[in-house]
Amino acid sequence: MPSRQKLIFALVVLVIAAITGAGALWLTGSLPRGPIGSGTALVGGPFTLTDQNGKRVTDQDFRGKYMLIFFGFTFCPDVCPSELQVMSAALDQMGSEADKIQPVFITIDPARDTPEAMKVYVSNFHPRLIGLTGSEADIAAVAKAYRVYYAKAKGTENQTDYLMDHSTILYLMGPDGKFVKHFTYGTEAKGLAEALRQAVQQ
Ligand code: NI
Secondary structure (H helix, E strand, C coil): CCHHHHHHHHHHHHHHHHHHHHHHHHHCCCCCCCCCHHHHHHCCCCCEEEECCCCEEEHHHHCCCEEEEEEECCCCCCHHHHHHHHHHHHHHHCHHHHHHEEEEEEECCCCCCCHHHHHHHHCCCCCCCEEEECCHHHHHHHHHHCCCCEEECCCCCCCCCCCEEECCCEEEECCCCCEEEEECCCCCHHHHHHHHHHHHHC
């Protein structure tokens, strides 16, 4: 081969190698995949937690029902109470169709949200709302499985009445425990009821 052709050939080989390398990196998941969209299969998973009556429960206990899950904390001044109200109102609007759905509130502040605290709190919302808490490790594991972010809010870490920053996504999991769809904070009760009705009829 003339030297110019050799050079072009070498360049082509280099470019192919670079593209293949990048592709392999991407395929092996070194690039982050979000909780929504094509990475949906990665949301959710096994958990063992304690309900508001002090009973240990696992994700397996909810098989056969849809789970509508929101993560938060009982001291939350605004987002959690308003989202739990929207969830409750949506379920009420669905009538008997709502029986297919188990509403679940999982705390990301287990230090303060004991089963007793959760029991009082969930009773303010839907009568079938289950409140789940656990050890710091239990909560860290379930939050990781659901890609939920939480941390003490900056500037309040050293106070006893600290606040928590947390993700505000509402998850609908199927009767098989697999992710079905999510709702963002701000979805109104009517729209949520309609979307849930469609999801559970499929
Ligand atoms: Ni909150």
